[in-house]
Amino acid sequence: MGDAVTADGLVKHYKDVKAVDGVSLRVPEGSVLGVLGPNGAGKTTTVRMLTTLIRPDAGAATVAGADVLRDPQAVRRSIGVSGQYAAVDEYLSGRENLEMVARLYHLPAKEAKARARELLRQFRLDDAANRPAKTYSGGMRRRLDLAGALVARPPVIFLDEPTTGLDPRSRGDMWDVINDLVGQGTSVLLTTQYLEEADRLADNIVVIDHGRIIAEGTADELKAQVGGERLEITVAEAERIADATRVLEVVGSGTVEADRHTRRLIVPVTGGTQSLLQAVRAFDEQAIAVQDIGIRRPTLDDAFLSLTGHKAVSDEADDFEQLAGQAS
Protein backbone atom coordinates (compact mmCIF):
# COMPACT_ATOMS: atom_id res chain seq x y z
CA MET A 1 0.00 0.00 0.00
CA GLY A 2 1.20 3.49 -0.83
CA ASP A 3 0.92 6.61 1.21
CA ALA A 4 -2.06 8.85 0.63
CA VAL A 5 -0.24 11.76 2.22
CA THR A 6 3.45 12.34 2.76
CA ALA A 7 5.11 15.39 4.23
CA ASP A 8 8.82 15.90 4.59
CA GLY A 9 10.26 18.68 6.65
CA LEU A 10 7.41 21.14 6.20
CA VAL A 11 8.24 24.60 7.48
CA LYS A 12 6.13 27.71 7.76
CA HIS A 13 7.31 30.74 9.68
CA TYR A 14 5.42 33.96 10.26
CA LYS A 15 7.94 36.62 11.17
CA ASP A 16 9.31 35.24 14.43
CA VAL A 17 6.56 32.66 14.95
CA LYS A 18 7.65 29.20 13.89
CA ALA A 19 4.12 28.02 13.14
CA VAL A 20 5.39 24.77 11.63
CA ASP A 21 9.02 23.90 12.05
CA GLY A 22 9.93 20.73 10.19
CA VAL A 23 6.94 18.42 10.22
CA SER A 24 7.20 15.05 8.49
CA LEU A 25 4.36 12.61 8.44
CA ARG A 26 2.70 9.85 6.49
CA VAL A 27 -0.87 8.69 6.04
CA PRO A 28 -0.88 5.16 4.66
CA GLU A 29 -3.70 4.59 2.20
CA GLY A 30 -6.98 3.72 3.84
CA SER A 31 -5.86 4.76 7.31
CA VAL A 32 -6.55 7.62 9.68
CA LEU A 33 -3.78 9.81 10.99
CA GLY A 34 -4.61 11.88 14.03
CA VAL A 35 -2.63 15.06 14.46
CA LEU A 36 -2.81 15.94 18.11
CA GLY A 37 -1.66 19.16 19.65
CA PRO A 38 -2.60 22.03 21.92
CA ASN A 39 -3.65 25.51 20.74
CA GLY A 40 -1.09 27.10 18.48
CA ALA A 41 0.78 23.84 17.94
CA GLY A 42 0.70 24.24 14.17
CA LYS A 43 -2.08 21.82 13.27
CA THR A 44 -4.07 24.18 11.09
CA THR A 45 -0.96 25.53 9.40
CA THR A 46 0.09 21.99 8.54
CA VAL A 47 -3.33 21.15 7.11
CA ARG A 48 -3.40 24.37 5.10
CA MET A 49 -0.06 23.55 3.51
CA LEU A 50 -1.16 20.02 2.64
CA THR A 51 -4.42 21.26 1.12
CA THR A 52 -2.71 23.85 -1.14
CA LEU A 53 -4.07 26.84 0.78
CA ILE A 54 -0.65 28.15 1.76
CA ARG A 55 2.81 27.49 0.43
CA PRO A 56 5.37 26.04 2.79
CA ASP A 57 8.62 27.97 3.25
CA ALA A 58 10.51 24.70 2.99
CA GLY A 59 9.89 21.00 2.71
CA ALA A 60 7.88 18.86 0.37
CA ALA A 61 4.57 17.07 0.45
CA THR A 62 2.48 14.81 -1.72
CA VAL A 63 -1.19 14.02 -1.59
CA ALA A 64 -2.50 11.01 -3.52
CA GLY A 65 0.83 10.93 -5.30
CA ALA A 66 0.66 14.52 -6.52
CA ASP A 67 3.17 17.11 -5.44
CA VAL A 68 1.50 19.81 -3.39
CA LEU A 69 3.79 22.55 -4.68
CA ARG A 70 4.21 21.51 -8.30
CA ASP A 71 0.78 20.17 -9.07
CA PRO A 72 -1.75 21.69 -6.68
CA GLN A 73 -4.60 21.08 -9.15
CA ALA A 74 -3.96 17.35 -9.08
CA VAL A 75 -4.02 17.50 -5.29
CA ARG A 76 -7.32 19.36 -5.36
CA ARG A 77 -8.82 16.65 -7.55
CA SER A 78 -8.13 14.10 -4.84
CA ILE A 79 -9.08 15.85 -1.64
CA GLY A 80 -12.01 16.93 0.45
CA VAL A 81 -11.33 19.52 3.10
CA SER A 82 -13.12 20.75 6.15
CA GLY A 83 -11.14 23.50 7.77
CA GLN A 84 -11.23 24.62 11.36
CA TYR A 85 -13.54 27.50 10.50
CA ALA A 86 -16.52 26.49 8.44
CA ALA A 87 -16.07 27.49 4.80
CA VAL A 88 -19.72 27.81 3.92
CA ASP A 89 -21.44 30.53 1.98
CA GLU A 90 -23.70 32.32 4.42
CA TYR A 91 -26.14 33.61 1.86
CA LEU A 92 -26.71 30.25 0.25
CA SER A 93 -28.94 27.63 1.80
CA GLY A 94 -27.43 24.37 2.96
CA ARG A 95 -28.70 22.71 -0.19
CA GLU A 96 -27.36 25.43 -2.46
CA ASN A 97 -23.99 25.26 -0.72
CA LEU A 98 -23.65 21.55 -1.29
CA GLU A 99 -24.93 21.71 -4.85
CA MET A 100 -22.45 24.46 -5.62
CA VAL A 101 -19.58 22.45 -4.18
CA ALA A 102 -20.75 19.39 -6.10
CA ARG A 103 -20.83 21.43 -9.31
CA LEU A 104 -17.34 22.70 -8.63
CA TYR A 105 -16.21 19.11 -8.27
CA HIS A 106 -17.87 18.77 -11.68
CA LEU A 107 -20.56 16.30 -10.81
CA PRO A 108 -23.36 16.37 -13.39
CA ALA A 109 -26.28 18.57 -12.30
CA LYS A 110 -28.60 15.68 -11.48
CA GLU A 111 -26.01 13.85 -9.46
CA ALA A 112 -25.10 17.06 -7.65
CA LYS A 113 -28.70 17.45 -6.51
CA ALA A 114 -28.96 13.84 -5.44
CA ARG A 115 -25.69 13.96 -3.56
CA ALA A 116 -26.67 17.17 -1.78
CA ARG A 117 -29.95 15.63 -0.68
CA GLU A 118 -28.19 12.51 0.56
CA LEU A 119 -25.65 14.47 2.60
CA LEU A 120 -28.24 16.80 4.08
CA ARG A 121 -30.06 13.77 5.37
CA GLN A 122 -26.90 12.08 6.59
CA PHE A 123 -25.87 15.18 8.53
CA ARG A 124 -29.40 15.81 9.84
CA LEU A 125 -29.71 19.11 8.05
CA ASP A 126 -32.78 18.33 5.96
CA ASP A 127 -35.03 20.51 8.11
CA ALA A 128 -32.82 23.53 7.54
CA ALA A 129 -31.85 22.60 4.00
CA ASN A 130 -33.60 25.50 2.35
CA ARG A 131 -32.74 28.43 4.54
CA PRO A 132 -29.58 30.52 4.26
CA ALA A 133 -26.60 29.14 6.17
CA LYS A 134 -26.45 32.51 7.91
CA THR A 135 -29.31 31.31 10.08
CA TYR A 136 -27.53 28.08 11.08
CA SER A 137 -26.12 27.43 14.51
CA GLY A 138 -22.37 26.91 14.87
CA GLY A 139 -22.74 23.15 14.98
CA MET A 140 -24.99 23.13 11.92
CA ARG A 141 -22.49 25.18 9.93
CA ARG A 142 -19.79 22.81 11.02
CA ARG A 143 -21.78 19.83 9.80
CA LEU A 144 -22.57 21.53 6.52
CA ASP A 145 -18.89 22.22 6.03
CA LEU A 146 -18.02 18.61 6.75
CA ALA A 147 -20.65 17.49 4.27
CA GLY A 148 -18.94 19.75 1.74
CA ALA A 149 -15.71 17.83 2.19
CA LEU A 150 -17.44 14.57 1.35
CA VAL A 151 -19.50 15.68 -1.64
CA ALA A 152 -17.35 14.12 -4.32
CA ARG A 153 -16.22 11.14 -2.25
CA PRO A 154 -12.58 12.08 -2.71
CA PRO A 155 -9.95 9.48 -1.82
CA VAL A 156 -8.18 11.69 0.73
CA ILE A 157 -9.94 13.78 3.34
CA PHE A 158 -8.55 16.44 5.64
CA LEU A 159 -10.53 17.40 8.70
CA ASP A 160 -9.25 20.17 10.94
CA GLU A 161 -10.85 19.68 14.35
CA PRO A 162 -13.96 18.09 12.86
CA THR A 163 -15.84 17.73 16.13
CA THR A 164 -14.93 20.94 17.93
CA GLY A 165 -18.16 22.71 18.72
CA LEU A 166 -20.39 19.71 18.10
CA ASP A 167 -22.77 18.37 20.72
CA PRO A 168 -22.17 14.79 21.91
CA ARG A 169 -24.73 13.34 19.54
CA SER A 170 -23.29 15.11 16.51
CA ARG A 171 -19.83 14.14 17.62
CA GLY A 172 -20.86 10.52 17.75
CA ASP A 173 -22.44 10.86 14.29
CA MET A 174 -19.23 12.35 13.02
CA TRP A 175 -17.19 9.46 14.35
CA ASP A 176 -19.54 7.07 12.56
CA VAL A 177 -19.13 9.03 9.34
CA ILE A 178 -15.36 8.87 9.60
CA ASN A 179 -15.43 5.16 10.34
CA ASP A 180 -17.67 4.61 7.31
CA LEU A 181 -15.28 6.56 5.13
CA VAL A 182 -12.35 4.51 6.26
CA GLY A 183 -14.38 1.38 5.68
CA GLN A 184 -14.75 2.50 2.06
CA GLY A 185 -11.02 2.92 1.70
CA THR A 186 -10.78 6.66 2.18
CA SER A 187 -7.62 8.01 3.78
CA VAL A 188 -8.13 10.60 6.48
CA LEU A 189 -5.91 13.13 8.17
CA LEU A 190 -7.65 14.75 11.10
CA THR A 191 -6.51 17.13 13.77
CA THR A 192 -7.95 17.20 17.20
CA GLN A 193 -7.42 18.45 20.69
CA TYR A 194 -9.43 15.57 22.06
CA LEU A 195 -7.26 12.68 23.04
CA GLU A 196 -10.26 10.45 23.29
CA GLU A 197 -11.05 11.21 19.67
CA ALA A 198 -7.58 10.36 18.46
CA ASP A 199 -7.71 7.19 20.51
CA ARG A 200 -11.06 6.22 18.99
CA LEU A 201 -10.46 7.10 15.36
CA ALA A 202 -6.81 7.22 14.49
CA ASP A 203 -4.67 4.31 13.38
CA ASN A 204 -1.61 6.45 13.93
CA ILE A 205 -1.08 9.58 15.94
CA VAL A 206 1.46 12.35 15.73
CA VAL A 207 1.70 14.73 18.62
CA ILE A 208 2.86 18.20 17.70
CA ASP A 209 3.77 21.12 19.86
CA HIS A 210 5.41 24.40 18.91
CA GLY A 211 5.45 23.35 15.26
CA ARG A 212 7.40 20.16 15.85
CA ILE A 213 6.50 16.53 16.14
CA ILE A 214 7.31 15.40 19.64
CA ALA A 215 5.95 11.88 19.48
CA GLU A 216 4.33 9.50 17.07
CA GLY A 217 2.95 6.02 16.97
CA THR A 218 -0.27 4.17 17.63
CA ALA A 219 -2.36 5.13 20.62
CA ASP A 220 -1.05 2.06 22.47
CA GLU A 221 2.54 2.88 21.66
CA LEU A 222 2.11 6.38 22.97
CA LYS A 223 0.52 5.12 26.14
CA ALA A 224 3.34 2.64 26.58
CA GLN A 225 5.81 5.52 26.43
CA VAL A 226 4.25 6.89 29.57
CA GLY A 227 4.66 3.65 31.42
CA GLY A 228 2.54 0.75 32.59
CA GLU A 229 -0.27 0.25 35.05
CA ARG A 230 -0.57 1.90 38.38
CA LEU A 231 -2.47 1.13 41.50
CA GLU A 232 -4.37 4.07 42.91
CA ILE A 233 -5.80 4.14 46.39
CA THR A 234 -7.61 6.69 48.47
CA VAL A 235 -7.54 5.95 52.17
CA ALA A 236 -10.31 7.06 54.49
CA GLU A 237 -8.14 8.55 57.22
CA ALA A 238 -5.07 10.67 56.70
CA GLU A 239 -3.36 9.11 59.77
CA ARG A 240 -3.15 5.76 58.02
CA ILE A 241 -1.21 7.04 55.02
CA ALA A 242 2.11 5.90 56.49
CA ASP A 243 0.79 2.37 57.04
CA ALA A 244 -0.72 2.26 53.59
CA THR A 245 2.57 3.38 52.09
CA ARG A 246 4.35 0.46 53.73
CA VAL A 247 1.81 -1.97 52.26
CA LEU A 248 2.15 -0.56 48.79
CA GLU A 249 5.94 -0.69 48.92
CA VAL A 250 5.57 -4.44 49.16
CA VAL A 251 2.82 -4.80 46.56
CA GLY A 252 4.11 -2.31 44.01
CA SER A 253 7.16 -2.30 41.77
CA GLY A 254 8.39 1.24 42.34
CA THR A 255 8.25 4.27 44.57
CA VAL A 256 4.96 5.18 46.20
CA GLU A 257 3.62 8.65 45.65
CA ALA A 258 1.41 9.89 48.45
CA ASP A 259 -0.64 13.03 48.68
CA ARG A 260 -1.69 13.92 52.25
CA HIS A 261 -4.22 16.40 51.10
CA THR A 262 -6.26 14.10 48.87
CA ARG A 263 -5.22 10.99 50.87
CA ARG A 264 -4.29 9.42 47.58
CA LEU A 265 -1.46 6.98 46.95
CA ILE A 266 -0.13 5.84 43.59
CA VAL A 267 2.34 3.07 42.86
CA PRO A 268 3.40 1.35 39.63
CA VAL A 269 2.47 -2.34 39.55
CA THR A 270 3.22 -5.24 37.25
CA GLY A 271 0.71 -7.85 38.39
CA GLY A 272 -2.51 -6.21 37.23
CA THR A 273 -5.55 -7.43 39.17
CA GLN A 274 -3.35 -9.79 41.16
CA SER A 275 -1.62 -6.78 42.67
CA LEU A 276 -4.98 -5.22 43.32
CA LEU A 277 -6.22 -8.26 45.25
CA GLN A 278 -2.96 -8.50 47.16
CA ALA A 279 -3.32 -4.89 48.24
CA VAL A 280 -6.95 -5.27 49.22
CA ARG A 281 -6.12 -8.26 51.41
CA ALA A 282 -3.25 -6.47 53.13
CA PHE A 283 -5.37 -3.40 53.84
CA ASP A 284 -8.09 -5.60 55.21
CA GLU A 285 -5.68 -7.43 57.53
CA GLN A 286 -4.33 -4.17 58.89
CA ALA A 287 -7.80 -2.63 59.13
CA ILE A 288 -6.92 0.33 56.94
CA ALA A 289 -10.17 1.78 55.65
CA VAL A 290 -10.10 2.36 51.89
CA GLN A 291 -12.37 4.81 50.16
CA ASP A 292 -11.41 4.02 46.61
CA ILE A 293 -9.05 1.59 44.97
CA GLY A 294 -8.33 0.70 41.38
CA ILE A 295 -5.86 -0.20 38.68
CA ARG A 296 -5.29 2.65 36.29
CA ARG A 297 -3.95 2.30 32.78
CA PRO A 298 -2.39 5.41 31.28
CA THR A 299 -4.65 7.44 29.04
CA LEU A 300 -3.58 9.51 26.11
CA ASP A 301 -4.03 12.44 28.46
CA ASP A 302 -1.23 11.12 30.57
CA ALA A 303 0.84 10.58 27.46
CA PHE A 304 0.15 14.09 26.34
CA LEU A 305 1.03 15.54 29.68
CA SER A 306 4.29 13.70 29.90
CA LEU A 307 5.21 14.48 26.29
CA THR A 308 4.42 18.15 26.15
CA GLY A 309 4.95 19.01 29.77
CA HIS A 310 1.51 20.57 29.78
CA LYS A 311 -1.99 19.26 29.62
CA ALA A 312 -4.00 19.00 26.46
CA VAL A 313 -6.36 21.90 26.33
CA SER A 314 -9.46 19.84 26.66
CA ASP A 315 -11.20 21.74 29.38
CA GLU A 316 -11.84 25.33 30.23
CA ALA A 317 -9.80 25.35 33.42
CA ASP A 318 -6.67 24.75 31.40
CA ASP A 319 -7.49 27.58 29.08
CA PHE A 320 -7.71 29.92 32.02
CA GLU A 321 -4.49 28.62 33.44
CA GLN A 322 -2.78 29.20 30.14
CA LEU A 323 -4.21 32.65 29.72
CA ALA A 324 -3.20 33.54 33.23
CA GLY A 325 0.26 32.20 32.51
CA GLN A 326 0.57 34.31 29.36
CA ALA A 327 -0.69 37.42 31.05
CA SER A 328 1.82 37.31 33.87
Added chain:
Amino acid sequence: MTDVRTRLSSTTADDSQEIRTGSLIGDGLTVARRNLIKIRRVPDLLIFTTLQPIMFVLLFGYVFGALAGSGASVQSGYREFMMAGIFTQTIIFGATITGYMMAEDMQKGVIDRFRTLPMHPSAVLLGRTLTDVVNNVVVLVVMSVTGLIIGWRIHHGALHALWAYLLMLLFAYALSWVFAYVGLRVRSPEVVNNASFMIIFPVTFIANTFVPSQNMPVVLKQIAGWNPVSTITQSARENFGNLYALKSGQTHAAVDKQTAYTWALQHPDLYTLSWTAVLLAVFLPFATAAYKKAVAK
Protein backbone atom coordinates in the same frame (compact mmCIF):
# COMPACT_ATOMS: atom_id res chain seq x y z
CA MET B 1 2.25 8.97 -9.48
CA THR B 2 -0.92 8.53 -11.50
CA ASP B 3 -0.87 4.99 -10.23
CA VAL B 4 -1.49 5.89 -6.66
CA ARG B 5 -4.16 8.34 -7.66
CA THR B 6 -6.25 5.95 -9.71
CA ARG B 7 -5.82 3.22 -7.18
CA LEU B 8 -6.93 5.58 -4.47
CA SER B 9 -10.05 6.61 -6.27
CA SER B 10 -10.94 3.10 -7.28
CA THR B 11 -10.94 2.07 -3.65
CA THR B 12 -13.63 4.56 -2.71
CA ALA B 13 -17.33 3.99 -3.15
CA ASP B 14 -18.16 2.37 -6.47
CA ASP B 15 -20.37 5.19 -7.68
CA SER B 16 -17.51 7.68 -7.43
CA GLN B 17 -15.92 8.82 -10.63
CA GLU B 18 -12.66 10.50 -11.51
CA ILE B 19 -12.78 14.11 -10.38
CA ARG B 20 -11.56 16.53 -13.01
CA THR B 21 -10.37 20.09 -13.10
CA GLY B 22 -13.00 22.48 -14.32
CA SER B 23 -13.22 24.70 -17.34
CA LEU B 24 -12.99 28.44 -16.94
CA ILE B 25 -16.44 29.07 -18.35
CA GLY B 26 -18.19 26.23 -16.55
CA ASP B 27 -16.78 27.09 -13.14
CA GLY B 28 -17.14 30.79 -13.80
CA LEU B 29 -20.85 30.32 -14.43
CA THR B 30 -21.25 28.28 -11.26
CA VAL B 31 -19.63 31.08 -9.27
CA ALA B 32 -21.75 33.67 -11.06
CA ARG B 33 -24.90 31.75 -10.19
CA ARG B 34 -23.85 31.74 -6.56
CA ASN B 35 -23.27 35.51 -6.67
CA LEU B 36 -26.67 36.12 -8.18
CA ILE B 37 -28.37 34.12 -5.43
CA LYS B 38 -26.50 36.29 -2.99
CA ILE B 39 -27.69 39.50 -4.63
CA ARG B 40 -31.25 38.32 -4.32
CA ARG B 41 -30.76 37.54 -0.62
CA VAL B 42 -29.05 40.78 0.37
CA PRO B 43 -31.58 43.62 0.40
CA ASP B 44 -28.90 46.32 0.09
CA LEU B 45 -27.68 44.88 -3.15
CA LEU B 46 -31.14 44.44 -4.51
CA ILE B 47 -31.95 48.05 -3.79
CA PHE B 48 -28.70 49.08 -5.36
CA THR B 49 -29.67 47.42 -8.60
CA THR B 50 -33.31 48.41 -8.81
CA LEU B 51 -34.45 51.37 -6.76
CA GLN B 52 -31.30 53.41 -6.93
CA PRO B 53 -31.22 53.69 -10.73
CA ILE B 54 -34.86 54.78 -10.74
CA MET B 55 -34.13 57.39 -8.12
CA PHE B 56 -31.15 58.68 -10.04
CA VAL B 57 -33.06 59.05 -13.27
CA LEU B 58 -35.83 60.97 -11.55
CA LEU B 59 -33.57 63.14 -9.41
CA PHE B 60 -31.13 64.13 -12.09
CA GLY B 61 -33.81 64.43 -14.71
CA TYR B 62 -36.05 66.77 -12.78
CA VAL B 63 -33.58 68.67 -10.60
CA PHE B 64 -30.95 69.39 -13.22
CA GLY B 65 -33.68 69.77 -15.76
CA ALA B 66 -34.76 72.89 -13.93
CA LEU B 67 -31.32 74.31 -14.55
CA ALA B 68 -31.68 73.89 -18.28
CA GLY B 69 -34.45 76.45 -18.47
CA SER B 70 -37.98 77.15 -17.38
CA GLY B 71 -39.93 75.83 -20.36
CA ALA B 72 -41.47 72.37 -20.18
CA SER B 73 -40.04 71.42 -23.55
CA VAL B 74 -36.58 72.59 -22.52
CA GLN B 75 -36.78 70.49 -19.41
CA SER B 76 -38.00 67.38 -21.19
CA GLY B 77 -35.23 67.98 -23.70
CA TYR B 78 -32.74 67.94 -20.86
CA ARG B 79 -34.13 64.68 -19.51
CA GLU B 80 -33.57 63.13 -22.89
CA PHE B 81 -30.06 64.54 -23.09
CA MET B 82 -29.15 63.37 -19.61
CA MET B 83 -30.26 59.74 -19.99
CA ALA B 84 -27.06 58.63 -21.74
CA GLY B 85 -25.05 60.27 -18.98
CA ILE B 86 -26.96 58.65 -16.16
CA PHE B 87 -26.76 55.27 -17.89
CA THR B 88 -23.00 55.60 -18.07
CA GLN B 89 -22.57 56.77 -14.51
CA THR B 90 -24.75 54.03 -13.05
CA ILE B 91 -23.12 51.30 -15.07
CA ILE B 92 -19.72 52.45 -13.89
CA PHE B 93 -20.86 52.40 -10.29
CA GLY B 94 -22.12 48.89 -10.96
CA ALA B 95 -18.58 47.79 -11.69
CA THR B 96 -17.56 48.65 -8.16
CA ILE B 97 -19.76 45.88 -6.80
CA THR B 98 -17.06 43.49 -7.94
CA GLY B 99 -14.49 45.26 -5.82
CA TYR B 100 -16.73 45.31 -2.80
CA MET B 101 -17.83 41.71 -3.10
CA MET B 102 -14.36 40.47 -3.91
CA ALA B 103 -12.99 42.10 -0.76
CA GLU B 104 -15.89 40.67 1.21
CA ASP B 105 -15.40 37.19 -0.15
CA MET B 106 -11.75 37.28 0.76
CA GLN B 107 -12.69 37.89 4.36
CA LYS B 108 -15.11 35.00 4.40
CA GLY B 109 -14.35 31.35 4.80
CA VAL B 110 -15.96 30.34 1.53
CA ILE B 111 -12.86 31.38 -0.39
CA ASP B 112 -10.98 28.59 1.41
CA ARG B 113 -13.54 26.16 0.11
CA PHE B 114 -13.09 27.45 -3.43
CA ARG B 115 -9.34 27.20 -3.15
CA THR B 116 -9.33 23.54 -2.22
CA LEU B 117 -11.71 22.57 -5.02
CA PRO B 118 -10.50 21.49 -8.45
CA MET B 119 -11.75 24.74 -9.96
CA HIS B 120 -10.22 26.70 -12.75
CA PRO B 121 -7.96 29.22 -10.98
CA SER B 122 -9.59 32.23 -12.63
CA ALA B 123 -13.17 31.06 -12.21
CA VAL B 124 -13.86 33.08 -9.09
CA LEU B 125 -12.86 36.29 -10.86
CA LEU B 126 -14.67 35.42 -14.03
CA GLY B 127 -17.80 34.55 -12.10
CA ARG B 128 -17.56 37.76 -10.14
CA THR B 129 -17.19 39.98 -13.21
CA LEU B 130 -19.91 38.10 -15.10
CA THR B 131 -22.25 38.81 -12.22
CA ASP B 132 -21.69 42.52 -12.78
CA VAL B 133 -22.71 42.13 -16.39
CA VAL B 134 -25.98 40.48 -15.41
CA ASN B 135 -26.49 43.11 -12.78
CA ASN B 136 -25.79 45.88 -15.24
CA VAL B 137 -28.21 44.48 -17.78
CA VAL B 138 -30.94 44.54 -15.14
CA VAL B 139 -29.97 48.10 -14.22
CA LEU B 140 -30.09 49.21 -17.86
CA VAL B 141 -33.52 47.72 -18.33
CA VAL B 142 -34.87 49.34 -15.18
CA MET B 143 -33.42 52.70 -16.12
CA SER B 144 -34.58 52.51 -19.70
CA VAL B 145 -38.13 51.82 -18.62
CA THR B 146 -37.98 54.70 -16.16
CA GLY B 147 -36.54 56.90 -18.87
CA LEU B 148 -39.24 55.96 -21.33
CA ILE B 149 -41.85 56.90 -18.76
CA ILE B 150 -40.41 60.36 -18.28
CA GLY B 151 -40.16 61.05 -21.99
CA TRP B 152 -36.83 59.66 -23.13
CA ARG B 153 -36.94 58.14 -26.62
CA ILE B 154 -34.73 56.05 -28.87
CA HIS B 155 -34.69 57.77 -32.25
CA HIS B 156 -32.25 55.78 -34.36
CA GLY B 157 -33.62 52.28 -34.21
CA ALA B 158 -32.93 49.14 -32.22
CA LEU B 159 -29.55 48.33 -33.76
CA HIS B 160 -27.97 51.62 -32.81
CA ALA B 161 -29.50 51.43 -29.37
CA LEU B 162 -28.17 47.92 -28.83
CA TRP B 163 -24.73 49.08 -29.83
CA ALA B 164 -24.94 51.89 -27.29
CA TYR B 165 -25.88 49.46 -24.53
CA LEU B 166 -23.19 47.02 -25.60
CA LEU B 167 -20.48 49.64 -25.52
CA MET B 168 -21.47 50.60 -21.98
CA LEU B 169 -21.49 46.99 -20.86
CA LEU B 170 -18.10 46.31 -22.43
CA PHE B 171 -16.47 49.25 -20.75
CA ALA B 172 -18.11 48.43 -17.41
CA TYR B 173 -16.86 44.86 -17.77
CA ALA B 174 -13.29 46.06 -18.13
CA LEU B 175 -13.80 48.26 -15.10
CA SER B 176 -15.01 45.26 -13.12
CA TRP B 177 -11.56 43.77 -13.51
CA VAL B 178 -10.00 47.02 -12.31
CA PHE B 179 -12.17 46.93 -9.22
CA ALA B 180 -11.58 43.22 -8.73
CA TYR B 181 -7.90 44.09 -8.50
CA VAL B 182 -8.61 46.95 -6.10
CA GLY B 183 -10.83 44.73 -3.95
CA LEU B 184 -8.17 42.04 -3.75
CA ARG B 185 -5.47 44.49 -2.79
CA VAL B 186 -7.43 46.63 -0.37
CA ARG B 187 -9.30 43.73 1.22
CA SER B 188 -11.72 45.79 3.23
CA PRO B 189 -15.15 46.05 1.63
CA GLU B 190 -15.88 49.39 3.31
CA VAL B 191 -12.64 50.94 2.15
CA VAL B 192 -13.23 49.71 -1.38
CA ASN B 193 -16.66 51.23 -1.30
CA ASN B 194 -15.52 54.61 -0.07
CA ALA B 195 -12.47 54.70 -2.29
CA SER B 196 -14.43 53.89 -5.42
CA PHE B 197 -16.97 56.53 -4.55
CA MET B 198 -14.20 59.09 -4.16
CA ILE B 199 -12.77 58.22 -7.55
CA ILE B 200 -15.90 57.56 -9.56
CA PHE B 201 -17.82 60.59 -8.51
CA PRO B 202 -15.41 63.15 -9.96
CA VAL B 203 -14.62 60.99 -12.96
CA THR B 204 -18.26 60.70 -13.92
CA PHE B 205 -18.93 64.38 -13.28
CA ILE B 206 -15.98 65.89 -15.10
CA ALA B 207 -17.52 64.66 -18.30
CA ASN B 208 -20.41 65.44 -20.59
CA THR B 209 -22.72 63.19 -18.54
CA PHE B 210 -24.99 65.86 -17.06
CA VAL B 211 -23.93 69.11 -18.66
CA PRO B 212 -22.48 69.98 -22.04
CA SER B 213 -18.78 69.77 -21.22
CA GLN B 214 -17.86 72.28 -23.92
CA ASN B 215 -19.12 74.99 -21.56
CA MET B 216 -16.76 73.99 -18.74
CA PRO B 217 -13.65 76.00 -17.76
CA VAL B 218 -10.82 75.14 -20.09
CA VAL B 219 -8.93 72.66 -17.90
CA LEU B 220 -12.05 70.71 -16.99
CA LYS B 221 -13.20 70.92 -20.58
CA GLN B 222 -10.01 69.24 -21.78
CA ILE B 223 -10.16 66.55 -19.07
CA ALA B 224 -13.78 65.90 -19.94
CA GLY B 225 -12.93 65.79 -23.63
CA TRP B 226 -10.55 62.88 -23.11
CA ASN B 227 -12.49 61.17 -20.39
CA PRO B 228 -13.77 57.77 -21.58
CA VAL B 229 -16.92 58.45 -19.58
CA SER B 230 -17.58 61.30 -22.01
CA THR B 231 -16.92 59.20 -25.06
CA ILE B 232 -19.27 56.43 -23.93
CA THR B 233 -21.90 59.04 -23.24
CA GLN B 234 -21.28 60.78 -26.54
CA SER B 235 -21.57 57.52 -28.43
CA ALA B 236 -24.75 56.58 -26.63
CA ARG B 237 -26.23 60.01 -27.26
CA GLU B 238 -25.49 59.71 -30.95
CA ASN B 239 -26.80 56.17 -31.17
CA PHE B 240 -29.98 56.85 -29.23
CA GLY B 241 -30.41 60.06 -31.21
CA ASN B 242 -30.41 62.25 -28.10
CA LEU B 243 -27.52 64.48 -29.06
CA TYR B 244 -29.72 67.38 -30.15
CA ALA B 245 -32.30 67.04 -27.41
CA LEU B 246 -30.86 69.91 -25.43
CA LYS B 247 -32.69 72.86 -26.96
CA SER B 248 -29.95 75.36 -27.83
CA GLY B 249 -31.37 76.94 -30.97
CA GLN B 250 -28.40 75.68 -32.98
CA THR B 251 -28.15 73.59 -36.10
CA HIS B 252 -27.23 69.91 -35.80
CA ALA B 253 -23.94 70.55 -37.51
CA ALA B 254 -23.08 73.21 -34.99
CA VAL B 255 -23.99 70.92 -32.08
CA ASP B 256 -21.87 68.14 -33.57
CA LYS B 257 -18.96 70.49 -33.83
CA GLN B 258 -19.34 71.90 -30.34
CA THR B 259 -19.89 68.64 -28.46
CA ALA B 260 -17.18 66.69 -30.28
CA TYR B 261 -14.38 69.12 -29.53
CA THR B 262 -11.60 66.50 -29.11
CA TRP B 263 -10.38 63.65 -31.25
CA ALA B 264 -11.70 61.25 -28.62
CA LEU B 265 -15.18 62.73 -28.83
CA GLN B 266 -15.04 62.65 -32.61
CA HIS B 267 -14.23 58.92 -32.52
CA PRO B 268 -16.06 57.86 -29.35
CA ASP B 269 -16.46 54.17 -30.24
CA LEU B 270 -12.86 53.63 -31.20
CA TYR B 271 -11.64 55.59 -28.20
CA THR B 272 -13.89 53.75 -25.73
CA LEU B 273 -13.00 50.35 -27.14
CA SER B 274 -9.31 51.18 -26.91
CA TRP B 275 -9.72 52.02 -23.24
CA THR B 276 -11.66 48.83 -22.72
CA ALA B 277 -8.95 46.77 -24.38
CA VAL B 278 -6.15 48.43 -22.45
CA LEU B 279 -7.90 48.08 -19.09
CA LEU B 280 -8.59 44.42 -19.74
CA ALA B 281 -5.07 43.75 -20.97
CA VAL B 282 -3.62 45.28 -17.83
CA PHE B 283 -6.06 44.33 -15.11
CA LEU B 284 -7.09 40.85 -16.17
CA PRO B 285 -3.60 39.47 -15.47
CA PHE B 286 -3.09 41.84 -12.53
CA ALA B 287 -6.29 40.76 -10.82
CA THR B 288 -5.57 37.10 -11.51
CA ALA B 289 -2.12 37.42 -9.95
CA ALA B 290 -3.53 39.36 -7.01
CA TYR B 291 -6.10 36.63 -6.43
CA LYS B 292 -3.43 33.96 -6.38
CA LYS B 293 -1.24 35.99 -4.09
CA ALA B 294 -4.00 37.18 -1.81
CA VAL B 295 -5.18 33.74 -0.94
CA ALA B 296 -1.73 32.23 -0.53
CA LYS B 297 -0.58 34.31 2.41
